[in-house]
Amino acid sequence: MFYRDGIIYRSTFLEGYSGIVHGFSARRGGVSTIDYLSSLNLTGGLGDEEENVRANTEIFAKAVSKGMIGGDSAVTAHQIHSAKVRIAGPGNRGEGFSRDRGEDCDGFVTDRSGILPIVRTADCVPILMAGTKPDGSYVIAAVHAGWRGSAGGIAGVAVEKMCELGCVRDTIRAAVGTHIRQCCYEVRQDFVDSVSEARDPGFAARHIARENGKYRADLAGMNLEILNEAGVSPDRVDVSPFCTACRPDEFFSHRASGGKRGTMGAGIAIISRT
Numbered sequence: 001m002f003y004r005d006g007i008i009y010r011s012t013f014l015e016g017y018s019g020i021v022h023g024f025s026a027r028r029g030g031v032s033t034i035d036y037l038s039s040l041n042l043t044g045g046l047g048d049e050e051e052n053v054r055a056n057t058e059i060f061a062k063a064v065s066k067g068m069i070g071g072d073s074a075v076t077a078h079q080i081h082s083a084k085v086r087i088a089g090p091g092n093r094g095e096g097f098s099r100d101r102g103e104d105c106d107g108f109v110t111d112r113s114g115i116l117p118i119v120r121t122a123d124c125v126p127i128l129m130a131g132t133k134p135d136g137s138y139v140i141a142a143v144h145a146g147w148r149g150s151a152g153g154i155a156g157v158a159v160e161k162m163c164e165l166g167c168v169r170d171t172i173r174a175a176v177g178t179h180i181r182q183c184c185y186e187v188r189q190d191f192v193d194s195v196s197e198a199r200d201p202g203f204a205a206r207h208i209a210r211e212n213g214k215y216r217a218d219l220a221g222m223n224l225e226i227l228n229e230a231g232v233s234p235d236r237v238d239v240s241p242f243c244t245a246c247r248p249d250e251f252f253s254h255r256a257s258g259g260k261r262g263t264m265g266a267g268i269a270i271i272s273r274t
């Protein structure tokens with residue numbers, strides 16, 4: 001279940017792992033003052049001052065970790081709507097915050113403590129995951145899944161990378177954060193064709209409804225199927241009940257704002273070893 005905790009949202013599924021902290025931001029609690037970025041915008045280059053983005057990242061990191069770690073532990077990358085996931089370590093701390101970003105990607109996996117991978121979204125799907133190794137230590141993931149990444153199977157790629165680091169597959173739990181849901185995600189024929197091509201026509205038919213000549217895509221459904229294929233069954237996946245485009249007062253939404261918007265963050269970190 002998702003619930004609000006101050007300026008962020010958390011999933012009770014991930015809180016079952018006591019050595020992990022995680023959170024999904026919304027719009028409130030930041031320092032950005034321009035109306036469409038107000039106020040917790042986490043991405044530079046959208047019209048915000050760099051120092052605002054840095055201050056917001058600090059605020060977000062503290063909120064996620066209940067004050068235990070700050071923005072200098074954050075790791076962000078330029079996101080490219082791919083299925084590329086990087087394994088991050090202590091050497092990546094501060095990327096995109098206090099130093100240059102590393103290689104472009106749309107997800108991070110780590111088994112090291114004290115680093116906070118953050119993915120950023122404004123309608124796309126943020127996914128946070130955690131699981132354990134046989135010795136009880138943690139492996140975590142943060143994933144940005146737009147429709148290309150969703151159909152491209154990035155959630156499954158992240159699961160495989162977690163298992164490469166030693167995670168036991170059937171310990172993995174996932175939280176699918178707030179994104180544009182099927183109620184508001186109208187798409188065109190070219191979208192249907194692209195999803196069919198990226199995956200297969202059956203996948204497209206299962207997750208894109210057609211009604212009165214209009215198509216609506218279900219990004220959560222796509223990711224639930226991809227995760228299930230990777231061995232993470234739906235009963236281990238928590239899905240946010242909210243929709244960014246239904247609530248542009250609460251969440252940044254690319255669609256609802258016509259593209260003039262900030263971004264939200266989803267971050268996760270290992271705080272203690274077990």
Ligand SMILES: [Zn+2]
Pocket residue numbers: 180181182183184185243244245246
């Ligand atoms: Zn909606």
